Amino acid sequence: MLAGKSLAAALTVGDLAARAGLDVLALLVLVGWLYRRRRTVPEMPLALTALNLGLFAAMTAISAGKFPAGVGFGLFGVISLVRLRSAAFTVRDVAYAFMALVIALGNGLPQRETWLIVGLDVLLLAAVLLVDDPASQQLTRTTRITLDRVYGDAAEIRADLTARLGTAPLDVEVDEIDYVRETTRVTARYPVEETAQVFLPGQRDARTPTPVAADAAEGRSL
The missing domain is CATH 3.30.70 (Alpha-Beta Plaits)
Structure with missing residues (x-):
């Protein structure tokens, strides 16, 4: 299915570099600024970074080759097994982990307009900025x-x-x-x-x- 849509043909070095740069920039804002505005669990920045970059790399590898549709479903099956089991992890940490995954998924798909990727990243980060405001809670x-x-x-x-x-x-x-x-x-x-x-x-x-x-x-x- 992915090969039928010619995703591999659309994957170029320039496109990959642009999407990777946007993903890293969004990750820096999400983890380096928004998440660190409060006291944080020391392991969570590493976990959020690993989730984001890991999913971005997986999406890039899948879109670059002729993978069957079952591989994509298997990927999301593996992601669903991820649990934040430590008592120190809160619902807020889980929300940030979900945002890191969504950003990686949106930035990892090729054949997308740059303005669309930037707009989605800005929208997601702005939502977190407004909702998770330490001054109001x-x-x-x-x-x-x-x-x-x-x-x-x-x-x-x-x-x-x-x-x-x-x-x-x-x-x-x-x-x-x-x-x-x-x-x-x-x-x-x-x-x-x-x-x-x-x-x-x-x-x-x-x-x-x-x-x-x-x-x-x-x-x-x-």
Whole structure:
């Protein structure tokens, strides 16, 4: 099917260089600027870059040869197996990974007008710029806490968390109540400063390093 559309004949060095340059430029804006506007998982820039460049290379190789249609479907099958399994990866990270894949796919297809590729890249990056604005969203962190008693209602849990940790939670969700051990396990979401290295509820100076890590991820509730 790809050979029937003469994609290989349309693939020239100049076209490849132009599309690769646009892809790298869009990737620099997406990862180097938009994604890094907030605190990031150290591995995510590498993952986003690998996903983008890997898909771009795969699309270029497929369009340059006589591959059956099943190869293209197989490629997307392999991409669907990609998972961000680490607890440190958030929904925001997954969204950026999807954007990196879409940009690579759009830039990797030959026989496309340059203005169309540039327009799509600008549209995608502008959408991310407007939607993921750190100034308009409060940075939060979610942590799991086990309390040493059973409570009558949610208001008591919220008041006890505030008294114990010195910080009022934004949201509290009860995960488990153990009447045998008389414990309550909850998931609480707290505001966190952008400059904080590690966040602990009740920690007054967020700039002071601590060896204890919070069991949560940025900007989401479990």
